[in-house]
Amino acid sequence: MFGGYEKNVSKQKDFWIEFFANRRDGGHRSSSEEFISMEAKEKLFHLDGGKTLLDFGCGAGELLIYYAPGYEKLVGVDFSASMLDEASKRVRERKCGNVSLIQADDKTVWDKLESSFDRITAAGVLQYLTLKEIDSFVFNASNYLNNGGKIVLFDILDPRLYPLWKIGLFSEDADIWKILRKIGFELKVILSASLNNRPKDILGFAHNPGTIKKVANKYGFETIFVQSMYYEYKYHAIISRISEAKPQ
Numbered sequence: 001m002f003g004g005y006e007k008n009v010s011k012q013k014d015f016w017i018e019f020f021a022n023r024r025d026g027g028h029r030s031s032s033e034e035f036i037s038m039e040a041k042e043k044l045f046h047l048d049g050g051k052t053l054l055d056f057g058c059g060a061g062e063l064l065i066y067y068a069p070g071y072e073k074l075v076g077v078d079f080s081a082s083m084l085d086e087a088s089k090r091v092r093e094r095k096c097g098n099v100s101l102i103q104a105d106d107k108t109v110w111d112k113l114e115s116s117f118d119r120i121t122a123a124g125v126l127q128y129l130t131l132k133e134i135d136s137f138v139f140n141a142s143n144y145l146n147n148g149g150k151i152v153l154f155d156i157l158d159p160r161l162y163p164l165w166k167i168g169l170f171s172e173d174a175d176i177w178k179i180l181r182k183i184g185f186e187l188k189v190i191l192s193a194s195l196n197n198r199p200k201d202i203l204g205f206a207h208n209p210g211t212i213k214k215v216a217n218k219y220g221f222e223t224i225f226v227q228s229m230y231y232e233y234k235y236h237a238i239i240s241r242i243s244e245a246k247p248q
């Protein structure tokens with residue numbers, strides 16, 4: 001009964017591997033240094049310290065190089081060789097001697113790590129993982145998290161807001177005809193993706209905060225949700241051990 005499901009999941013995974021095979025940037029709203037540095041500042045605020053950091057799905061290292069000065073040791077992980085190639089150039093240019101890079105995915109990464117971390121983070125990555133994969137990710141991350149550590153998952157697609165953004169409702173020049181045209185276009189994309197068994201959206205899967213909270217809870221974590229500052233349709237999940245999150 002689950003054979004078909006597993007096959008679909010692995011086909012979708014192959015889709016994302018192929019999708020990122022030649023990409024060289026993380027698809028931020030703007031790739032200007034000014035914008036990325038502002039995004040990084042917001043993220044550093046939520047990371048809230050720690051000395052060691054694992055950046056899962058680090059992509060081209062656009063955020064990682066801004067995290068680097070604040071940490072003693074950082075590890076960037078990504079399954080895309082082209083992304084890691086860019087990351088490695090950035091790390092060299094910025095002389096971030098405290099950063100190492102590993103090519104791995106959400107399953108293989110854990111065996112390649114040599115130590116645990118104060119912060120385990122991922123920015124704009126959860127939409128490429130199924131709920132089952134997120135569950136395994138949180139479980140594995142919990143085994144590589146130091147006492148008092150946090151798992152900070154940035155920019156998760158919010159299924160309540162993302163469809164509204166997709167049809168242009170948040171755009172400054174939104175009007176009813178533009179919105180109807182976009183709805184028609186999106187329906188065509190969804191239909192074609194379903195027929196071809198591809199992910200229905202290039203940005204992958206949106207995950208409800210309630211589901212993320214349940215997964216975190218299952219492994220003894222408490223979650224705080226924060227609206228993303230630069231993406232109206234995304235949110236962050238800050239996950240820490242239940243006992244540590246309670247005020248003394």
Ligand SMILES: C[S@@+](CC[C@H](N)C(=O)[O-])C[C@H]1O[C@@H](n2cnc3c(N)ncnc32)[C@H](O)[C@@H]1O
Nearest residue numbers: 020026057058059078079080105106123124128
């Ligand atoms: C949208 S980009 C974000 C990159 C980076 N975090 C940033 O904010 O600039 C998503 C990254 O996650 C990586 N990725 C997606 N799924 C992954 C997986 N299962 N294992 C490892 N990397 C993955 C992609 O290769 C890509 O570099």
